[in-house]
Amino acid sequence: MSAIELKDLTYIYSKKTPFEKRALDDINLSVEEGTFLGIIGETGSGKSTLIQHLNGLIKVQNKKVSSVVVNGLSATEKKTLKQLRFEVGIVFQYPEYQLFEDTVKKDVAYGPKNMKLPQEEIDARVRRALEVVGLNYDEFAERSPFELSGGEKRRVAIAGVIAMQPKILVLDEPVAGLDPVGRSEILALIKQLQKDVSPTIIMVSHNMDDIAMLADRIIAMYDGKIELDGTPSEVFCNREKIKEIGLDLPLATRLRDKLVEKGINLPDGIVTPAQLEASLAAIKNGTAKDEVGGGDNV
Amino acid sequence: MFRDISFGQYYPTNSLVHKLDARVKLLLTILFVVVIFFIKSYFGFMLTAFVLIVIILTARLPIISVLKSIRGILFIIIFTSLINLFFVKQGEILWHWKIFTITKVGVHTTIKMVLRLVLLISGASLLSLTTTPVQLADGVESIMAPLKLIKFPVRDVAMIMSIALRFIPTLFEETNKIIAAQKARGASFDTGGFFARAKAMMPVLIPLFVNSFRRADELAFAMDARCYNATDKRTKMKKARIGFGDIVALLFMLSFATVILLDRYYFAGVGITIDYWIFGDLL
């Protein structure tokens, strides 16, 4: 069974006004459990609108045509809406702006409390969530979230979502506005979360390098439609289309193209620095072998 | 920028009404609102409704956008009309039960009050539907200009007003975002009694306030960085001018006001006679 099934999903904002905007246009998508799905697309392409359908924050507009089913739960079903909300954890853009409690501990406990879990379970989950995001419980639990650094706030906010232990974790630009160290720490954390807490992860990002590195599968959106869908290598090999929909190639792919221009014969489908390095190493070894064998390559 | 806000938000159609000078629109709106309180007869109400519809059509607004603004005060309308209906105790009694009495005068007072409120709100909403917040703030500044003589800080007030107006949609958007985020953590805002609901709003209100202060700080820095100084003489990028259309609008509204006032004071009764002529025994 796939974790997420979207059928013919269309969504129009401000219907029948001059502000009318077709944010999603006939989206069909099915995501297998255990996938790390990356969503890319230029500003306003409908990414946030799409993910908010997954836990029923945005209601399916045309129930006759469209359907949203997550882990067997229909998003149009009122009775299971709460359950759906706990099944799909969404970390919004700049989640630190949603902190509200006077201590970190209480803020992280907000979600589990709404799940009506017993107090010991809540405490255990808060402790675990804080440790998972790399914040020492004893050091941070009693501090006010408003006096933390930006990166620490972000971690607290993410902890607030993973404390609900959602089976599907959705992150909308989780590293926007962080410094390079903060970025790589949070990205590493997300990869870890997939192993520890939420097997299925969906991440929206404007950074092609991050997405190429983390995702198993990428969908590229443009004007409310899914224009590309496949593994990172497949998606980023489609250079024309990527350019057409206002996106960029990962640095490693661009570097590979430049090197190919200079006459170095690298395979296509390189999207991460590691792959590039491996290919280059292979060539070097190959060349070395050739030299040993007295070949005529230079 | 303006999202799903349903009360008197700006509705661009590039009509003649939209192009009127904001000051003129502001004054005419005030005139309209005042005049509404002088309406006495049903004839007067019909005339006002007619004028309103003419304006709405000229502005090329969908009627629904105007009616939406009434939705906000629906509760007040219902509440006051019930009070009026049951507690005005003059004239012929139509119905009586315990302390509740409905009289003919009560019914008419109620109907007229509802009409008055509906016309009032629709009329006032036309201003915000056809004028951008910035134009409105400039208009206010220009109208208040004489107050500078008594050292009233007109410029500051106008700047405060335009900033406030500018941030209404931002605050709405932000509120929606925070609500979404807390809902994603299982918050529910529509269950429980009054206090439970008020308490459920705290996770929304606190971040909203915190963010507003942060934003106010940022804005102050940004203004400072661009050498904003409220006491210096500032010039406008767009200078408003009174044009032909403004004069037409002015004359149109003045004649409307004259008819209503004449109906009330001078020809006292013409409207009422027409009322009798139309509604007969119902009155």
Ligand SMILES: Nc1ncnc2c1ncn2[C@@H]1O[C@H](COP(=O)(O)OP(=O)(O)OP(=O)(O)O)[C@@H](O)[C@H]1O
């Ligand atoms: N509440 C709303 N009311 C009206 N229009 C909206 C609303 N939210 C989004 N839109 C519009 O719908 C389109 C899709 O928006 P969405 O937020 O899904 O884009 P996005 O891909 O997440 O963009 P970004 O990368 O900037 O976050 C945009 O054109 C946007 O202007």
Ligand SMILES: [Mg+2]
């Ligand atoms: Mg977005």
